[in-house]
Amino acid sequence: MINKIIASALPYMPEKLLWIFSKKYIAGKSIFDVIKVTKKLNDEGSLVTLDLLGEYVNTLDEAEVYKNNYAEIIKQAEIASIKANYSLKPTMFGLLLNPEICYQNVREIVKIANSYNNFIRIDMEGSECTHEEIILFTKLKKEFPDNVGLVFQAYLKRTYNDILNLMDFKNRHSDLNFRICKGIYIEPETIAYKKKIDINRNFEYILNYLFRNDIYAAIATHDKRLINSAIAMIEKYNVPLNRYEFQMLYGVSPELRRMLVKNGYKMRVYVPFGDNWFNYSTRRLKENPSIVYHIIKSLFVKN
Numbered sequence: 001m002i003n004k005i006i007a008s009a010l011p012y013m014p015e016k017l018l019w020i021f022s023k024k025y026i027a028g029k030s031i032f033d034v035i036k037v038t039k040k041l042n043d044e045g046s047l048v049t050l051d052l053l054g055e056y057v058n059t060l061d062e063a064e065v066y067k068n069n070y071a072e073i074i075k076q077a078e079i080a081s082i083k084a085n086y087s088l089k090p091t092m093f094g095l096l097l098n099p100e101i102c103y104q105n106v107r108e109i110v111k112i113a114n115s116y117n118n119f120i121r122i123d124m125e126g127s128e129c130t131h132e133e134i135i136l137f138t139k140l141k142k143e144f145p146d147n148v149g150l151v152f153q154a155y156l157k158r159t160y161n162d163i164l165n166l167m168d169f170k171n172r173h174s175d176l177n178f179r180i181c182k183g184i185y186i187e188p189e190t191i192a193y194k195k196k197i198d199i200n201r202n203f204e205y206i207l208n209y210l211f212r213n214d215i216y217a218a219i220a221t222h223d224k225r226l227i228n229s230a231i232a233m234i235e236k237y238n239v240p241l242n243r244y245e246f247q248m249l250y251g252v253s254p255e256l257r258r259m260l261v262k263n264g265y266k267m268r269v270y271v272p273f274g275d276n277w278f279n280y281s282t283r284r285l286k287e288n289p290s291i292v293y294h295i296i297k298s299l300f301v302k303n
């Protein structure tokens with residue numbers, strides 16, 4: 001309850017104050033800020049996926065600006081020789097305004113990533129986007145089989161079937177690379193599991209399927225129980241190191257992250273950055289007020 005009250009008050013706080021809360025989770029505003037953070041993470045043994053903040057644009061002009069910004073970011077990141085790939089949210093490129101233009105925008109970005117032999121992960125957004133984001137992925141995958149991946153959310157009841165429907169790519173000898181996470185958006189009970197125990201069970205069920213079918217798995221969680229269960233599966237199936245990685249959000253559970261790196265697991269940190277940090281922070285906080293607890297704690301407890 002208190003978290004909810006604080007979360008709803010956060011958008012009215014001055015930007016400078018909100019930045020104090022947010023900076024632990026956001027690398028900065030510019031590409032140069034994020035390159036600095038990435039180099040530090042690389043030195044610690046972690047890879048990175050860069051995420052320019054912004055989503056749900058209102059006009060296609062905005063989408064065009066974001067496309068150009070992304071293209072520039074990739075060029076700068078490649079010049080800096082950091083160990084990073086890229087994540088993006090299709091609603092930033094106009095998915096809900098015009099899926100065809102969104103496809104053209106994202107295609108240009110994937111093409112640039114492809115020219116550097118790099119990889120774009122399509123984040124999964126709210127359920128109003130799921131169908132279109134899978135279609136976007138399949139179109140891109142046909143042209144750039146090695147340079148594009150998708151995210152699946154364990155809280156969605158449809159996820160297992162969505163993955164089964166994509167097995168055709170695998171059968172045609174194209175590798176599949178999926179990130180599996182719990183899911184962050186508020187979804188109705190008709191389509192989404194609500195209880196942690198059910199979400200975790202589905203997470204494990206899907207991960208088990210990915211391993212058994214030799215699909216590259218990006219295991220995105222800070223949940224120790226799920227991480228242990230993933231490690232048990234990796235050992236059971238003898239999954240080679242080059243067929244999976246763990247992923248965590250920048251600023252979340254850094255000790256657990258370092259422990260996994262120390263134990264030899266491949267780790268990738270999702271690092272958001274950009275001018276849009278204010279909207280991103282307030283939206284995330286409203287969606288999930290329990291994060292407020294972690295943010296406030298982070299003000300007092302040094303990691």
Ligand code: FDA
Binds near residue numbers: 184249252
């Ligand atoms: P859970 O929420 O149970 O958290 C486990 C523990 O982790 C908590 O007890 C706490 O200690 C710590 N923790 C978790 N979140 C924290 C936070 N914000 N601050 C501080 N501590 C925190 N979602 C989505 O819908 N689409 C997507 O594309 C992605 N992409 C994505 C990429 C990566 C790399 C990650 C790690 C996550 C996502 N997510 C996402 C978000 C994901 O769906 C989920 O909401 C969060 O990861 C939190 O879930 P956990 O699995 O960590 O478990």
